Amino acid sequence: MGTNKKSVMVIGGGIAGIQASLDLAEQGIEVKLIEKNACIGGRMAQLDKTFPTNDCSICILAPKLAECFRHPSIQLYTLSEVKDISGEAGNFKVKILKKARYVKEEECINCGTCIEKCPMRVDDEFDMLLRKRRAIYIDYVQGVPSIVTIDRDNCLFFTKGACRICEKVCEREAIDFEQQDEEVELNVGSIIVATGYDIFNPEYIETLGYGRFPNVVTALEFERLICASGPLGGHLLRPSDKAEPKKLAFINCVGSRDIKNNPYCSSCCCMYTTKEAMIAYEHDNELETSIFYIDLRAAGKGFRDYIERGHNEYAINYIKGKVAKILQDEANNPVIVYEDINTSKVKQIKFDLVILATSMVPKKDASKLSNILGVELDEYNFFKGGFYHPQKSSKEGIFLCGACREPMDIPNSVIDGSGAAAKAAEIVMRE
Amino acid sequence: MQMVNFDFKNEIIKEDFSLNYCYQCGTCSSICPVAFASEGEYNPRKIIEESLMGLKSLLIKEQKPNIWLCSTCQMCVEECPQEVFLTGIFESLKNKIVQTGEKYPEAFKVQAKAIIDNGVAISLSPPIIRRRKELKLPNVESADRIELKNLLKATNFEKKININGDR
Amino acid sequence: MTYKYFLGCVIPGRLPYLEASARKTFEKLGMKVGDQANYSCCPDPTGAGQLDHLTWLALGARNLCLFEESNSNILSLCSGCTETLKAVKYSLEKDNKLKEEINSKLNSIGKKYKGNVEVKHFAQVLYENIDSIKKKVKKPLKDLKVASHPGCHYLRPSEIMQWDDPLVPKTLDELIEAIGADPVDYSLKIDCCGNPVEKSNKDISLLMLENKLKSMKDAGTDCIACVCPACYQQFEFNQKEVNKNSNTNYNFPVFYITELIALAFGMNAEEIGLKYHRVKTDEILQKIS
Numbered sequence: 001m002g003t004n005k006k007s008v009m010v011i012g013g014g015i016a017g018i019q020a021s022l023d024l025a026e027q028g029i030e031v032k033l034i035e036k037n038a039c040i041g042g043r044m045a046q047l048d049k050t051f052p053t054n055d056c057s058i059c060i061l062a063p064k065l066a067e068c069f070r071h072p073s074i075q076l077y078t079l080s081e082v083k084d085i086s087g088e089a090g091n092f093k094v095k096i097l098k099k100a101r102y103v104k105e106e107e108c109i110n111c112g113t114c115i116e117k118c119p120m121r122v123d124d125e126f127d128m129l130l131r132k133r134r135a136i137y138i139d140y141v142q143g144v145p146s147i148v149t150i151d152r153d154n155c156l157f158f159t160k161g162a163c164r165i166c167e168k169v170c171e172r173e174a175i176d177f178e179q180q181d182e183e184v185e186l187n188v189g190s191i192i193v194a195t196g197y198d199i200f201n202p203e204y205i206e207t208l209g210y211g212r213f214p215n216v217v218t219a220l221e222f223e224r225l226i227c228a229s230g231p232l233g234g235h236l237l238r239p240s241d242k243a244e245p246k247k248l249a250f251i252n253c254v255g256s257r258d259i260k261n262n263p264y265c266s267s268c269c270c271m272y273t274t275k276e277a278m279i280a281y282e283h284d285n286e287l288e289t290s291i292f293y294i295d296l297r298a299a300g301k302g303f304r305d306y307i308e309r310g311h312n313e314y315a316i317n318y319i320k321g322k323v324a325k326i327l328q329d330e331a332n333n334p335v336i337v338y339e340d341i342n343t344s345k346v347k348q349i350k351f352d353l354v355i356l357a358t359s360m361v362p363k364k365d366a367s368k369l370s371n372i373l374g375v376e377l378d379e380y381n382f383f384k385g386g387f388y389h390p391q392k393s394s395k396e397g398i399f400l401c402g403a404c405r406e407p408m409d410i411p412n413s414v415i416d417g418s419g420a421a422a423k424a425a426e427i428v429m430r431e
Numbered sequence: 432m433q434m435v436n437f438d439f440k441n442e443i444i445k446e447d448f449s450l451n452y453c454y455q456c457g458t459c460s461s462i463c464p465v466a467f468a469s470e471g472e473y474n475p476r477k478i479i480e481e482s483l484m485g486l487k488s489l490l491i492k493e494q495k496p497n498i499w500l501c502s503t504c505q506m507c508v509e510e511c512p513q514e515v516f517l518t519g520i521f522e523s524l525k526n527k528i529v530q531t532g533e534k535y536p537e538a539f540k541v542q543a544k545a546i547i548d549n550g551v552a553i554s555l556s557p558p559i560i561r562r563r564k565e566l567k568l569p570n571v572e573s574a575d576r577i578e579l580k581n582l583l584k585a586t587n588f589e590k591k592i593n594i595n596g597d598r
Numbered sequence: 599m600t601y602k603y604f605l606g607c608v609i610p611g612r613l614p615y616l617e618a619s620a621r622k623t624f625e626k627l628g629m630k631v632g633d634q635a636n637y638s639c640c641p642d643p644t645g646a647g648q649l650d651h652l653t654w655l656a657l658g659a660r661n662l663c664l665f666e667e668s669n670s671n672i673l674s675l676c677s678g679c680t681e682t683l684k685a686v687k688y689s690l691e692k693d694n695k696l697k698e699e700i701n702s703k704l705n706s707i708g709k710k711y712k713g714n715v716e717v718k719h720f721a722q723v724l725y726e727n728i729d730s731i732k733k734k735v736k737k738p739l740k741d742l743k744v745a746s747h748p749g750c751h752y753l754r755p756s757e758i759m760q761w762d763d764p765l766v767p768k769t770l771d772e773l774i775e776a777i778g779a780d781p782v783d784y785s786l787k788i789d790c791c792g793n794p795v796e797k798s799n800k801d802i803s804l805l806m807l808e809n810k811l812k813s814m815k816d817a818g819t820d821c822i823a824c825v826c827p828a829c830y831q832q833f834e835f836n837q838k839e840v841n842k843n844s845n846t847n848y849n850f851p852v853f854y855i856t857e858l859i860a861l862a863f864g865m866n867a868e869e870i871g872l873k874y875h876r877v878k879t880d881e882i883l884q885k886i887s
Contacts (some may be wrong), residue, residue: 051470206766207462207510207788258512294456322458324510325467328787337467339460340477344496346460346471464668464789468805490803498797502806503644504790505754509764517752525648535649538797542645547656550638552645554609563610566618570608572635578707579638582660585706 007032008424009094009188011082011369014042015410016103016127016402017194019417020065022426025073031427032186033068034096035078039143042196043403046126046140048227048240050410051275052306059143065144077184082093084190085373088398090428091155094186100179101149103136107174108147110138112168114175115148122154124231131231134341138168141229150175189428190397192420193383195369197403200255200262200358208254208356211327214240216326216333216354219250219269222276222420226283236283236355240332245287249336251323252293256359264380266407269357272296274310276355281314290349292316292338300411317391336409360407373398382406391420433486441484446523452513453479459507459517473500475507482520490530498524499536508525508572530591543592547583550574602665602725604633604683606676607639608625608827613869616827619856620675622870626734626863628728631673631872637661642681643751644794644828647682654701655696659711662704663704669807671716673723677826680719680761681751687717687756719752721825721855722761725769732775736864738778739886744858745782745850746770747810749769750790764788770854772821773855777862784817786810793832801843808840811848821851823858831853834876852878859885 007030012151033040044050047057062408068074077098084095084283118134126139135155138148156163157177193204199220202210212218215238217225227344228234238245256266270293277289291310296318298304310316312414325337334354339346362381363369369376376394378384381404386392390406391399401420404415444450459475460466466474474496481490489495498521507517529535542552550573555563563570583589624631637776638657641647647654662683665672674680690697691713701710724731733781756764765788771781792806814822824830834852841847852875860870861883872879 114542129481253512257454257456259514260512294454322461322512324458324461334540337459339466339474341455341457341476343476344460344461344471346466346469346474464779464786464792464806464809465802468792468809469802473802480764482850499796500795500802501793502750502790502794503648504750504794505764506750506788506790510753522648522651527650529649536798537647539645542797546639546641546646551611551823552607552639552642553601555611559611559614562871562874563614565712568610568614568617568621570635571605574636574638578636578660579657581707582656582703583653585703586650587747588650588653591653598639 002430006030006428007186007188007190008428009092009186010192010194011069012042012194012404012412013040014194014196014401014402015044015061016196016413016417016420017042017192018068019414020421021068021070021074022064024072024425028073029217029420029425031074032188033074034075034080034082034231035076036081037139038078039139039144039145040068040076040078041140044410045142046128046223047184048223048230049279050277051271052274052300052302054278062142065142075177076145079149080184082372083183090189090430092188092397093218096184096186096193097179097181097314098184100152101147102152102175102177102179103148103150104174104176104383105147107172109172110146110148113171114168117224119163119165119171120154120156122151127224127231128218129362130221130224138299164391172407177297178388184333190424191220191373192399192401192424193369193373193393193404194400194402194417194420195366195404196364197360197407198363200361202254202358204261204291205254207325208251208323209219209334210356213332213334214329215327215332215352219272219276219355219357222355226276226279234283236280236430243352244284244395247351247353248277248287248289249334249349249351249354250289250291250357251354251405252291252357253300253322254358255361257294262359262361262379262380263299264360264407267297268407268409269361269408271300271303271306273355274316274358275306277316278310278314288317290319290351291314292319292321292323292336294322300409346389360403363404366404389423391416391423397427433489436485436487438485440483443485443520443523445519445529447516449515450479450482450520453483453515454513455480458512462506462510464504464506465502468552469500473497475501475521478521478524479515479517482524490524491531491533494533496529498528499539500596517551523598529593532593540592540594543588543594547589547594549580550576600670601629601718602633602634602668602670602675604634604661604665604672604679604681606674606827608831609675613827613830615874616754616830616854616856617675619652619854619860619870622865623724623856623859623863624699624748626860627652629727629729632670634664634668634670635643637664640676640682641755643678643682643685645797654682654688655686657699658682659690659700659704659708660707662687662715663709663711664866666712666715671718673718673720675720676828677719677749677751678828683836685758687715689822708779719761719825721752721770721773724773724855724859728773728776731773731859735777735862737886738859739862740778742779742886743782743818743820744774744779745784745814745817745821746774746787746823746855747791747829748788749824749826752825753788770823770855774858777859779858782814782819784813784814784819791829791832793828796832797823802838803832804840804843807836808844808846811837811840811846811850814850815848819850820885823851823853823855825855833860837877849877851875851877851882852880
């Protein structure tokens with residue numbers, strides 16, 4: 001049986017969950033941080049820069065990751081999922097399934113030798129499938145904990161009983177194929193859900209050609225394409241012919257504000273498309289960029305100035321009008337069909353690369369987790385928060401933060417994480 | 432000068448409330464194949480914009496854009512993110528045009544006249560009847576004219592559509 | 599379930615050979631489809647309905663009544679008719695007050711619409727019998743590249759039609775595959791052929807057709823398959839006009855999908871009146887023989 005009741009379980013190690021964990025730990029509360037992936041960091045680790053300051057995303061995030069890892073009051077459970085919960089606020093009993101890493105956490109020093117020698121090539125989910133990783137891998141260079149993992153589904157030893165090269169080359173004898181999944185029981189006073197969001201699949205809007213046209217990509221794919229640690233090493237090339245794109249188009253509200261898909265506004269896209277256009281311009285100031293929008297919802301502090309800077313200093317061409325149709329010419333150039341609202345003319349413009357600002361949607365497995373926890377989801381499948389206390393779930397002692405409860409950007413996720421931490425602390429400090 | 436006319440807007444909304452939901456994003460004009468071919472000479476968004484402002488004379492008298500160019504392909508209806516029933520709104524606008532005695536394309540009159548006279552849009556000509564025989568097809572029995580005439584009288588069709596241009 | 603044909607105006611009055619291929623195809627599939635007398639124009643959803651919605655509903659409801667009275671469902675040979683009849687049924691089902699109003703009009707001719715009639719497009723019925731089509735194929739149309747043109751009223755509005763995907767239709771291509779031919783994937787597949795626009799502006803109508811033809815040509819098409827007489831006429835009769843206006847040389851043979859199925863069933867060109875086609879079909883016949 002687990003530790004004391006004066007601890008809080010945080011589910012999800014993205015920026016919201018990290019902030020909540022750090023706030024709680026600083027108050028002397030024990031934190032059990034549960035992360036499904038091999039490393040914490042979440043979506044923010046995938047981003048190149050953040051708005052409205054254009055800071056390097058991983059540079060802001062990395063110190064927080066390290067702090068989470070080092071903090072004596074935070075215990076990390078990576079490769080872990082919540083399986084069952086009982087009890088009530090102040091005294092929850094939780095069952096965690098901790099999947100085997102097949103690497104001794106205390107021995108691995110992430111030297112990279114095993115990764116180099118691994119013969120398997122697997123689509124890299126962290127890089128939005130834009131490059132291959134090995135079957136023994138680390139999510140990303142700065143990943144925490146800074147140790148490798150064996151991907152059981154693709155490892156040659158597990159699939160065919162052969163290979164074991166990693167075991168042979170590891171000087172620290174850190175590989176352990178005998179490791180088993182284990183069930184851990186925890187006793188916590190309160191719980192914070194911070195499981196984040198998924199990306200809307202734009203293939204559902206067939207007329208935009210995503211999936212059929214190689215040079216139509218999503219915004220998150222673009223973040224990886226342009227990121228220095230991404231598959232192209234930060235040198236932006238388009239997928240079809242690896243040529244440098246000179247004309248970019250961003251399409252906002254792909255799947256958002258759309259009754260047939262997601263009726264809500266995803267709240268970040270107006271800003272992040274501007275950010276991505278700015279970064280692209282910084283890479284190549286001969287770029288011509290257009291952003292197609294319904295309305296520019298620049299509601300945050302400094303956001304409007306940011307968009308004006310985009311227009312004035314980064315030559316971004318903001319075009320009012322939603323694009324519903326993309327065609328493709330013989331050279332794989334996407335051709336956007338749109339109405340120029342000033343003249344009411346319907347025009348076609350050819351671009352080299354089109355980026356779709358896809359909406360933020362609830363995690364695929366949100367309903368599974370909500371069933372386990374016994375908390376309600378809202379009509380869209382986001383976790384349902386209280387009207388006046390948005391971080392309170394429908395069940396006492398369980399709190400919500402970040403994009404698992406509604407689409408939000410990084411600053412708001414941080415605020416939300418702190419808010420949920422304060423609420424969760426109230427419960428465990430009560431006794 | 433065009434005057435904003437909310438009474439007229441409300442008249443349209445009474446027939447289709449979904450007009451209210453339009454946020455003028457331009458999805459319809461981007462997806463419309465007629466707008467595509469005519470480079471925006473026909474423009475569904477513009478018609479909805481004019482409807483929202485109740486620009487009666489522009490919509491009904493001057494007919495700019497020409498609402499009769501709508502092919503009724505329903506692509507706008509399928510794609511509209513706000514589920515505005517554009518083709519329904521267009522149909523009621525066209526009904527208004529016709530029934531207030533404004534001009535409308537001759538081909539529509541020709542079809543209406545054929546239906547009034549024969550019950551069908553296209554009657555069987557002698558060569559077609561021969562061809563049907565060659566192909567061993569059964570005879571087509573035409574609709575009961577008197578019955579149709581009575582029904583059209585009940586809906587007041589002939590008068591409404593101003594077929595003889597007497598208004 | 600018994601069906602009777604709703605032929606519409608265009609097919610019996612202008613394109614009887616399409617009717618012949620449809621009747622023969624359903625016969626071959628062992629389906630008895632009857633004939634109904636006394637129906638009128640559906641009426642045309644792109645025509646009369648645009649003039650007076652009420653008359654459109656009343657005439658449509660009268661047609662539904664005729665089939666209802668004879669206890670049979672409707673098998674429509676035309677997409678426009680299908681949409682009208684389905685839409686009238688849908689509107690009257692949804693709005694009881696409207697139903698009463700229409701019934702008060704129908705009362706003047708001694709009819710009453712109750713709502714017990716099913717409307718189906720012939721291609722839907724074909725698709726529902728796709729397995730028996732596969733079994734009956736004698737001469738698979740091997741290597742024939744067929745661009746299907748679903749057309750608008752076969753698919754949309756999806757809320758009313760409740761059939762194939764309105765933006766990614768697949769039924770026709772599966773039928774084409776079922777008879778051994780290769781469906782062509784082209785970018786403007788779901789776009790309108792332009793036929794209804796002819797009533798108000800022939801040039802724009804032809805431009806729309808040209809866009810479709812170009813998209814089909816780029817994808818390597820041998821021939822076109824339609825399921826609506828309006829679309830059929832647009833492709834069959836107006837390719838020449840496009841060529842004249844734009845200095846192009848489109849010459850795609852145009853088929854009703856039942857004609858292709860009939861050929862795959864082993865019927866000969868004579869039987870189904872292929873000689874009446876304006877764009878000659880000889881090359882295609884050679885290719886599949």
